Amino acid sequence: MEPLIVLNEIKSIKEKIVYAKSLKGLESLQLVFFSKKSLIKSLGLQNFFISDFPIKLISNENITDLEKGSEKNKLINTFLDFDSIEAIKLFSIAINQISIGYIVIPEEIKLSKKLINTILNLKFQLENSIKIKQLEIKLINSNNDLKNKLLEIESLIDVTDIIDNQHGLMQDLFEGLLVTIISILNSSKGMVLLKDEKSGFFNVVSQFNILKEELPSKILRITKGILKELDENKTSKIVDNPQEYSLLRPSKKNALLSPIITGTELVGAILLFDKESRNGLVRFTQQDLRLFDSLSKKVSHAYDNIRLIDSLKTSNKLVDNIMSSITTGIIMINILGEIEFVNESAKKIFELDEEGVINNHYFMVFQNNPKLIELLEKSEIQDETIFEDNFNTIDSKGSSREINLTLSPVYNEQNERSGLVFSFEDLSGINKIKSTFKKYVSENIVDELLQNENSLELGGAQNEVCVLFCDIRGFTSLSEKMKPSEVVYLLNNYFEAMIDVVFSHNGTLDKIIGDELMVLYGVPIKGDNDSQNAVNTAMEMFKSLEKFNVRMSEENLPELKIGIGINFGKVVSGNIGSEKQMNYTVIGDAVNLAARLCSHAKSGQxxxxxxVYNQISNQKSFESQKPIMVKGKSNEISNWIFNA
Incomplete structure (x- = not known):
């Protein structure tokens, strides 16, 4: 088994060190710490601590080379026992970019890339264990002070930033988060479940203080039990009857549950069991639930960020765009109205200088925002949570910003109010979201949905609409002779060319059916002459297709031929489907006739x-044809043909 995999699977940090030293080429590996003595001792690594380690040997460089015979080489050998004085590599173990120790390797044997990766992985796990232990100690000594808890959560975000650049370390992230949340809420035990994207089943990725026999022994599905309830409601909840659910049997009193959500999809869950107190196990309260829900939403946000980054690593530009659109600010205000904590996102959104904000009253900090001050006062006086969407604010430089905000009161252990949390999201990236949405739905439909909230309701209305169908002739037999990758490449380029023509004539792309396009004119936006727009689109499609075929032939791809059918008439247009899944489309006899005319059209027609003919100005371009019979019609249909 690969050393990196083994190293990740070993739980004990001391055993990780022992394993690393057992690897060929790393037998002489030594470890030394010279700072954070109590923290190192709490991890059981006190034997590696040297209190009088020379300051001149300490450097914040990630890797330091000490040449054979150098003064520093000789000096370090007075503290570490090597068989011979060889060249030495020092791998810095750092916390917040400050070195607190080294992994020391004498270069008796030239280090391979695999060994260096093993050393760097051990270094990362040492740093991560130290940070998590440091966080645990802070939590134990914080007396549940909310300011420290928020700072601890911010520290976890720093850990998340590190893990973003690693592979296969999602479990480490959730172990740290679970320990933090359990400490904050004084829970006796807990676990984190994540959905496997391939199987759709849920697995335990992190657990704390749960016995092996208490862990789930069956496959966890979203279709039954407590996971089904979480999926339906997608809200945090207290379960006072945990013994009725197999997943919650580790609980003796009650349990806290919260979903991990990406978009509208349930991708995981956090479960906490039984609250600890001086008098033993007690039940979680609604106050606990409010805090748990707030923390869990941050977990969902962090997990969502990681999934986004992982899925978009192949495109640095797109990653930058997504990251710039993810902006969540947190400001902690104490009972006196003084600001105690501001995270980096809040500083950026409001252009704040931390020195000028911390310990200042919010009246002074937000003096350019009288409406925001009114909301803060209202939350203080009425002791209630306040939500505001699309709220206009002014930053410290006088620039206007629109945010979604939440003002949430917080309480201490005695259920006394201790302040409030001001959390908010910057909406400056809304245009980016619109742009992304318009890649999946026609621009006209997106604008209609955003401007008219009733457009999101099921139902429809009767309208006069011009419908265009465009189909590739002989594509099925053509595609059988091509590689799948070539088929996809050819279709994607073809649709891009055709859809550009559609949008240039104010058409609405209803759907793509295989190799066929269905385009609407007249809904959701009515034009001066929708039939003329449809005909103009069809004619320009042939011109665009001719250029497209020339370009594809240069890549040794086959030429495409199309036929087009157009009809104008009354249809029912609107959102068709269910509350959970709907499509904006049109239905009716006029749609069916357009499809039949497309089937009748030959290549280039x-x-x-x-x-349609009666409404267009270029009738001379069309030739009258013998009426035809089409499926679903008892009478013959008059038709006109344009030959490209």
Missing amino acids: VVISES
């Missing part, structure tokens, strides 16, 4: 109905 546009076939239009009489209702």
Whole structure:
């Protein structure tokens, strides 16, 4: 088994060190710490601590080389027992970029890339263990002070930033988060479940203080039990009857549950069991639930960020765009109205200088925002949570910003109010979201949905609409002779060319059906002459197709041929489907006739109905044809053809 995999699977940090020293080439590996003595001792690593380690040997460089015979080489050998004085590599173990120790390797044997990766992985796990232990100690000594808890959460975000650049360390992230949340809420035990993207089943990725026999022994599905309830409600909850759910049987009193959500999908859950007190196990309260829900939402946000980053690593530009749109600010205000904590996002959004904000009253900090001050006062006086969407603010430089904000009162252990948390999201990236949405849905439909909230309701209305169908002729037999990758490449480029023409004539792309396009004119936006726009689109499609075929032939790809059918008539347009899944589309006999005319069209032809012909100005471009019979019609259909 690969050393990196083994190293990750070993739980004890001391055993990790022993294992690393057992590897060939690392037998002479030594460890030394010269700072954070109590912290190192708490991890059981006190034997590696040297209190009088020379200051001149300490450096914040990630890797330091000490040449054979150098003064520093000789000096370090007075503290470490090497068989011979060889060249030495020092790998810095750092906390907050300050070195507190070294992994020391004498270069008797040239280090391979695999061994260096093993050393760096051990270094990372040592640093991560130290940070988590440091966080645990802070939590134990904080007396549940909310300011420290928020700072601890911010520290976890720093850990998340490190893990973003690692592979396969998601479990380490959730172990740290679980320890933090359990400490904050004084829970006796807990676990984190995550959904496997391939199987759809949920697995335990992190647990604390749960016996092996208490862990789930069956496959966890979203279709039953407590996970089904979480998926349906997608809200944090207290379960006072845990013994009725197999997943919650580790609990003796009650349990806290919170979903981990990406978009609208349940991708995981955090479960805490039984609150500890001086009098033993007690039940969680609604106050605990409020705090737990707030913390869990931050977990969802962090997990969502990691998934986004992982899925978009192949495109640095797109990653930058996504990251710049993720902005969540947190400001902690104490009972006196003084600001105690401001995270980095809040500083950026409001252009704040930490020195000028911390310990200042919010009246002074937000003096340019009288409406925000009114909301803060209201939250203080009425002791209630306040939500505001699309709230206008002014930053310290006088620039206007729009935010979604939440003002949440917080309480101490005696259930006395201790201040409030002001959390908010910057909405400056909304145009980026619109742009992304318009890649999946026609721009006209997006604008209609954003401007009219009733457009999101099921139902429809009767409208006169021009419908265009465009189909590739003989594509099925053509694609059978091509590689799948070539088929996808050809279709993607073809659709891009055709859809650009559609949008340039104010068409609404209803759907793509295989190799066929269905385009609407007249909904959701009505034009001066929708039939003319449809005909103009069809004619320009042939011009665009000709250029497209020339370009594809240069890449040794086959030429495409299309046929187009257009009809104008009354249809029902609107959101068709269910509350959970709906599509904006049109239905009716006029749609069916347009599809039949497209089927009748030969390669290079546009076939239009009489209702279209009567409304267009370029009738001379079309030739009258013998009426045809089409499926679903008892009478013959008059039609006109344009030959490209």
